[in-house]
């Protein structure tokens with residue numbers, strides 16, 4: 643009887659660890675999705691004319707991006723060793739095998755944001771800003787993001 647309790651306890655602990663890992667993966671994914679919301683949901687749509695140019699929305703998107711990018715290193719500190727259920731993209735194990743190189747991809751994004759901040763005043767400058775920032779996002783995705791499906 644005593645032994646059964648121990649086994650059950652171990653199983654529960656195991657399930658807890660799996661859940662925590664999924665939570666970490668979800669947090670990482672949510673951070674990327676939040677960046678995507680600013681970049682694609684606002685900035686890209688405006689450059690295409692899908693939504694009208696709006697200075698306040700642009701400034702907010704840039705500020706939100708700036709805040710999100712600053713959280714990448716900390717959010718990806720722990721390797722969840724699993725992907726978000728049903729996700730299209732996942733992290734390469736390389737993120738945690740070569741952490742210093744992964745983190746070296748963050749400052750260039752921050753620099754790109756700083757370079758365009760306060761200088762976007764119309765669709766033309768927004769387009770240029772989009773490319774400047776997005777190229778740096780991709781520099782990390784190239785190596786560290788995996789397409790799962």
Ligand code: HEC
Nearest residue numbers: 670671674677678681731732733744747748779782786787
């Ligand atoms: C330092 C590396 C790094 C940088 C910089 C980075 N990303 Fe990512 N991104 C990742 C990794 C790793 C994944 C895959 C894991 C995930 O989805 O959480 C990812 C996933 C994504 C996804 C897919 C999310 C999904 O599952 O649908 C989007 C969208 C995304 N990133 C947008 C951006 C944008 C926009 C920027 C630039 C502002 C950016 N990322 C900058 C590493 C990075």
